[in-house]
Structure formats: C-alpha cells, structure tokens
Amino acid sequence: MSIVTDLLARPGVIAAGEYAYRGDRFSYRGVLTEEHARMASIICRATTMSVNMEGGMLEALRPRNGLHPARGWVVYGPSHTVCVMANVFCMIDNAKGSINDIVRFMRGTLTHASTHLI
Amino acid sequence: MSMIKRLLALDGVNVVCHFRDDGNLVEGYGLMSRDEMTDLARFAHDYRRMAQGNADQLAMFTGMRGWTPPRGWILRGVTQSVCGVGNLVCLVDSIDAPLNDILLELREVSRW
Amino acid sequence: MVTLDALMRLPGAMAAFEFRGSGELLEHQIAYPDRLNDSTLDLLAHMCAANMSIATMQARGWEQITAMKGFYPVRAFTLVGFDWSVVVSGLHREQYKQDGKYSLPPFMGVVMSNENADYEAAFAALENQEPIS
Structure with missing residues (x-):
C-alpha cells in the first residue's frame, strides 16, 4: 500500500497526498476537491521549500544545529492540522486523530526519502 | 568583458553576482571575497x-494579477541593501545608491 | 500563560523561549548550551516568527478560498528538523486581540529532541491560558 493509502486509513485523517518538488504534479485521496488538492499541494510545497532553505541558511550560520535538513512541518489549527513530511501531506481532524501518531508514522516511513530534488 | 560588470559602474554598487538555477555562483565582481560571493x-x-513561493500563494488566494512572476526583490538594510532580479544579485550602499537605476539595469542585464 | 519552566519539563526539551512577533528573542532557557546556544536560538526565533506569519497567511487564504473552517487562527507551527523539533504558538495572543488590547504577550516556543518529542503535550502546554487581568 502507498503511504497515502496508509495515512487515510488512520483515525482522523481526512485527506492525504503527494506533490512533486518540481511543482508539476500531485496526487491525493480524501475529502478535498481536485482544485483544493492542487492548492494544498502548492501551499505545502512552498512551505517545505521555505523551511528547507531556512534550515540551510541556519546551517550556514550555525553548523550542525540539529534542524537541517528539515524532515517536515506541522500547522496546528483550531480543528484541523496539516502535517507534511518530505513530499507527503495530510490533513487531520484534531478531534479524531493523534498528531503524535501521525508524525511518528510519517517520519518513520519517510526517513530515507530523498530530499535532493528540493 | 562580462556584461554584469557594467553594473559596478553604477554609483553605490559594491558587488554583483550571477548564479545558476541551483544557486551556485557563476561569476561575481566587486569588493568581496570569492567565498563571500x-x-x-x-x-x-x-x-x-x-519570495516567489509566497507571491504565488498570494496570487492564488486573492486571484489578483500583477504579482507573479515576481521581477525582483530588495532587502534594504541600514547601510547596505541587497537587490535581486532573475539570477543576478547586487550588494549596494543604502544611503546614496540610485536603486531605481540599479533595478532597471539589473532587469536589462538579466535578460541577456 | 505557560512558564518556561513548565515547557522545559516537556519530554526531550532542549530549550524554551519567548519571542516578539518581529522575531527578537526574549526570555529563554537552554538545557544544553553546548548543543544549542543563545545566538542559534535567536536565529531560530526569527525563523519561527516568519513561519508563523506565513502559516497565518496560508490559513486565512485557505479558509477564504475553500470555505473550509478550522485552520485559523494558527494555534502552533512545528518544524520537524533532522534531529530536533521546534514548536511555537501565539494562541494566547488571540484573546488579547479579541479584547482590543494593542500590547500583546510574546510568542512562546520549545525545542525538543525528535526522539522524545511529544507534540500534543507541547501544544497543550503552550496553550495553557490564564484569564487576562
């Protein structure tokens, strides 16, 4: 099974997808429309690029700081959370899902994901 | 002579660099070491x-034309400023440098 | 509002800090100064301020364009770094904003080792609110 299918099977995950670092492709499953999934891919890709570049800048100024290269990021909202690791994103209903479980699962599954295309 | 060198002829321009799409330096001129360039x-x-990623999102959310693709950026410090257009970047004095002229010239040179 | 001491008691906590919306590092505590020092934390605070602002722009834009709710206001932004994570929140500032106050309390954040990080505990600690006096 793909990581997206695995994620969607987890409690609280309402949508999940993957985007290409180049920005030309995305795929998804869940409650989003195609257009909203496209937008989510653009947003997630932009933030992933940003945090990686920020990490790179921090690394240049303070080598071996433990943050670079970034594995991912999480935005925790009032009732929904967006969790992104490597080029995989997922949207979680806070009332039904465990962010710790999902971050742990994604981090574990994507540990060796290549980041050189970022 | 490299075309980007002519940017150094403008008042207040201290350094000019040309970089590849992957961020590696192609050539640089001015008052700075190669490592710093x-x-x-x-x-x-x-x-x-x-800046481009953020501008793309702003355009997407607002549906407003005119922001993307961004032509350039300026980070203005107290004594030094950095201006970028395309794959060119300049380090300039913040006090006296004619920023409008520098941006126009950067745009012109970046097309070559 | 949660104290830095309370944040330092979170599993794997390396540092706890306060910072302004403009990024300046304010009060902070560091567990292992040989691994994470003041100047790195200062850079990190500025980075977190930028990420909170961008995440807020994204949450507002997303809600406006999709009509989906529950993303804004951003309660916390987390960067999962290679070995460490940083979680920052400014949710307690929302109450001040709603009460029409112009002077807002600082953002707060905690750096944790990935190995022991409990993100939900960090969110809960950072959202520990007290009524405005």
Whole structure:
C-alpha cells in the first residue's frame, strides 16, 4: 500500500497526498476537491521549500544545529492540522486523530526519502 | 568583458553576482571575497525562491494579477541593501545608491 | 500563560523561549548550551516568527478560498528538523486581540529532541491560558 493509502486509513485523517518538488504534479485521496488538492499541494510545497532553505541558511550560520535538513512541518489549527513530511501531506481532524501518531508514522516511513530534488 | 560588470559602474554598487538555477555562483565582481560571493549567491537564490513561493500563494488566494512572476526583490538594510532580479544579485550602499537605476539595469542585464 | 519552566519539563526539551512577533528573542532557557546556544536560538526565533506569519497567511487564504473552517487562527507551527523539533504558538495572543488590547504577550516556543518529542503535550502546554487581568 502507498503511504497515502496508509495515512487515510488512520483515525482522523481526512485527506492525504503527494506533490512533486518540481511543482508539476500531485496526487491525493480524501475529502478535498481536485482544485483544493492542487492548492494544498502548492501551499505545502512552498512551505517545505521555505523551511528547507531556512534550515540551510541556519546551517550556514550555525553548523550542525540539529534542524537541517528539515524532515517536515506541522500547522496546528483550531480543528484541523496539516502535517507534511518530505513530499507527503495530510490533513487531520484534531478531534479524531493523534498528531503524535501521525508524525511518528510519517517520519518513520519517510526517513530515507530523498530530499535532493528540493 | 562580462556584461554584469557594467553594473559596478553604477554609483553605490559594491558587488554583483550571477548564479545558476541551483544557486551556485557563476561569476561575481566587486569588493568581496570569492567565498563571500558564493554565500551571497546562495542567499539570493534561496531568498528569491521563498519570495516567489509566497507571491504565488498570494496570487492564488486573492486571484489578483500583477504579482507573479515576481521581477525582483530588495532587502534594504541600514547601510547596505541587497537587490535581486532573475539570477543576478547586487550588494549596494543604502544611503546614496540610485536603486531605481540599479533595478532597471539589473532587469536589462538579466535578460541577456 | 505557560512558564518556561513548565515547557522545559516537556519530554526531550532542549530549550524554551519567548519571542516578539518581529522575531527578537526574549526570555529563554537552554538545557544544553553546548548543543544549542543563545545566538542559534535567536536565529531560530526569527525563523519561527516568519513561519508563523506565513502559516497565518496560508490559513486565512485557505479558509477564504475553500470555505473550509478550522485552520485559523494558527494555534502552533512545528518544524520537524533532522534531529530536533521546534514548536511555537501565539494562541494566547488571540484573546488579547479579541479584547482590543494593542500590547500583546510574546510568542512562546520549545525545542525538543525528535526522539522524545511529544507534540500534543507541547501544544497543550503552550496553550495553557490564564484569564487576562
């Protein structure tokens, strides 16, 4: 099974997808429309690029700081959370899902994901 | 003579660098070591991509035309400023440098 | 508002800090100064301020364009770094905003080792609110 299918099977995950670092492709499953999934891919890709570049800048100024290269990021909202690791994103209903479980699962599954295309 | 060198003829321009799409320095001229120019090129490359990513989202959310693709950026410090257009970046004096002229020239040279 | 001491008691906590919306590092505590020092934390605070602002722009834009709710206001932004994570929140500032106050309390954040990080505990600690006096 793909990581997206695995994620969607987890409690609280309402949508999940993957985007290409180049920005030309995305795929998804869940409650989003195609257009909203496209937008989510653009947003997630932009933030992933940003945090990686920020990490790179921090690394240049303070080598071996433990943050670079970034594995991912999480935005925790009032009732929904967006969790992104490597080029995989997922949207979680806070009332039904465990962010710790999902971050742990994604981090574990994507540990060796290549980041050189970022 | 490299075309980007002519930017150094403008008042207040201290350094000019040209970098590849991956951020690596192609050539640089002015009052800075090669290592520092490499860092400046990398910074300009990263900053450009971040600004572009944010502008793309602003355009997407607002549906407003005119923001993307961004033509350039200026980071204005107290005594030094950094200006970027395309794959070019300049380090200029903040006090006296004619920023409008510098941006026009950067745009012109970046097309070559 | 949560104290830095309370944040330092979170599993794997390396540092706890306060910072302004403009990024300046304010009060902070560091567990292992040989691994994470003041100047790195200062850079990190500025980075977190930028990420909170961008995440807020994204949450507002997303809600406006999709009509989906529950993303804004951003309660916390987390960067999962290679070995460490940083979680920052400014949710307690929302109450001040709603009460029409112009002077807002600082953002707060905690750096944790990935190995022991408990993100939900960090969110809960950072959202520990007290009524405005």
